[in-house]
Amino acid sequence: xxxxxxxxxxxxxxxxxxxxxxxxxxxxxxxxxxxxxxxxxxxxxxxxxxxxxxxxxxxxxxxxxxxxxxxxxxxxxxxxxxxxxxxxxxxxxxxxxxxxxxxxxxxxxxxxxxxxxxxxxxxxxxxxxxxxxxxxxxxxxxx
Numbered sequence: 001x002x003x004x005x006x007x008x009x010x011x012x013x014x015x016x017x018x019x020x021x022x023x024x025x026x027x028x029x030x031x032x033x034x035x036x037x038x039x040x041x042x043x044x045x046x047x048x049x050x051x052x053x054x055x056x057x058x059x060x061x062x063x064x065x066x067x068x069x070x071x072x073x074x075x076x077x078x079x080x081x082x083x084x085x086x087x088x089x090x091x092x093x094x095x096x097x098x099x100x101x102x103x104x105x106x107x108x109x110x111x112x113x114x115x116x117x118x119x120x121x122x123x124x125x126x127x128x129x130x131x132x133x134x135x136x137x138x139x140x141x142x143x
Contacts, residue, residue, distance in 0.1 A: 001019075002021045037062050038062075039095070063098060064076075064082045065085060
């Protein structure tokens, strides 16, 4: 089954839903969808902000295929923790590769989880945030 989740899905795609294609604006528990998925396809071509969906999928052991924009700001490397596609053809090739190369899928999943545990764990994020808060407080106390 193909599950599509997103806020800005054009109306023409909603009409294509059937038993094999389900579309949602959001899910009450996205983590379940990651655990049940064979891969996360995140074709991001614009926008900014954080890449939570990619980090969440990686943490859940779901391999990720995205664009250079989708991996921007993350320390994930192509063919190490993630697959990066610059064109539609490359994305289709990566999807095919993911379903046909079990070793690649396992390595990406394992490496992505290691990256998440090493660089994106709560303790590390909280420590960095705490340091930023102290810097701000110290800066304003000196003023």
